[in-house]
Amino acid sequence: MSFNTISVIGLGYIGLPTAAMFASRKKKVIGVDVNQHAVDTINRGEIHIVEPDLDMIVHAAVTEGFLKATLTPEPADAFLIAVPTPFKNSNENQGDSSIPEPDLSYIQKASEAIAPVLKKGDLVILESTSPVGATEQMAEWLAQARPDLTFPSPNQEHAGDNIDVNVAHCPERVLPGHVVRELVENDRVIGGMTAKCSARAVELYKTFVQGECVITNARTAEMAKLTENSCRDVQIAFANELSIICDKLNIDVWELISLANRHPRINILQPGPGVGGHCIAVDPWFIVSKTPEEAQIIHTARKVNDAKPQWVINKVKLAVADFLQANPTKTAKDVTIACYGLAFKPDIDDLRESPALNITKQIAELHSGSVIAVEPNIDELPSKVNTLQLSKFETAKNTADIHLLLVDHKEFKGISVKSNYLIDTKGIW
Incomplete structure (x- = not known):
């Protein structure tokens, strides 16, 4: 038929x-x-x-x-x-x-x-x-x-x-x-x-x-997709954990990964502010929920990646404190924070399960001053995000006191952002 x-x-x-x-x-x-x-x-x-x-x-x-x-x-x-x-x-x-x-x-x-x-x-x-x-x-x-x-x-x-x-x-x-x-x-x-x-x-x-259409049974097909994304999640968790370790030891994680990847059998992924999207941030939980006692590494990777956004937020808090110490006449209300990128990955408009969006929202809720967001792939913010204002890149670059790079969109690459208060979670600035 x-x-x-x-x-x-x-x-x-x-x-x-x-x-x-x-x-x-x-x-x-x-x-x-x-x-x-x-x-x-x-x-x-x-x-x-x-x-x-x-x-x-x-x-x-x-x-x-x-x-x-x-x-x-x-x-x-x-x-x-x-x-x-x-x-x-x-x-x-x-x-x-x-x-x-x-x-x-x-x-x-x-x-x-x-x-x-x-x-x-x-x-x-x-x-x-x-x-x-x-x-x-x-x-x-x-x-x-x-x-x-x-x-x-x-x-x-x-x-x-x-x-x-x-x-x-x-x-x-x-x-x-x-x-x-x-x-x-x-x-x-x-x-x-x-x-x-x-x-x-x-x-x-x-x-x-x-x-090629490869035939298997339904359960194996379901598990295949979950396995692919869980593997990526574990690899990203290693990179994210490495970035936290390097920050504590005062080592440039980007240089370190570049050097390690010169080994012919090493391919470490790049760290970031967390893991988002409708797949990698979600699918491993389907395995963990079915087999919580057995999925130890997968569960740990999820916890590492889900904790990374809070680590980024803490870095922003430290940057605000450093700025205020260097500018004693100002208060937190006088500090403008710019967040660059809201999508869950580069060069798309998809905000689902985006760590960048969640980080920006939490900063806006915590910070008494102005928080502006730059996302070149959308024209307006979702209605549920009412604590933010969408801004053009040049406006954010020229007016913000603290700059937080969250997504390595093509529009952000090859641009120089000079600031003593720059947090670059993707290593492009």
């Missing part, structure tokens, strides 16, 4: 590019999102996120009639679920020893939303990065909502053709800023709940994927 109509549930940073790639191959694509603004924007042939080249693809797909967005799911042959998987009662800084619990409610709501329009022969793929067992849980929710259809269940890997709806997990493995290219070129891990589920999923993705 061919896939004539494809539905993508969740039109965010992964869902929309995925929907656009299917539509660019002349497939009818129905995108579903609960955000009315996102739906209206897409139906005008525009995009509500920042991602290079995506605007042209979406515009062409909508204009040619291959892509439309709705609030409610419609019948299709394949359904891809790309909704958030946050934590229950999550706070923005998991700096203590508590283990956050994954929140699968978005997946459950998406499952319940598509259940009424499912039919025999359909394929449902969970793309959301999820804790191990989430795909099986999704299949169970679908089975509860549609008792008239049969769905795969655990330990049915070699089930035959007696399953009405195929279910698989296929995590995205793309880099923000390069999503369009990497969706096409990267290998995909396909984890079907049965062999037929995997085969059907491969058939679907081969619509546009040029990389």
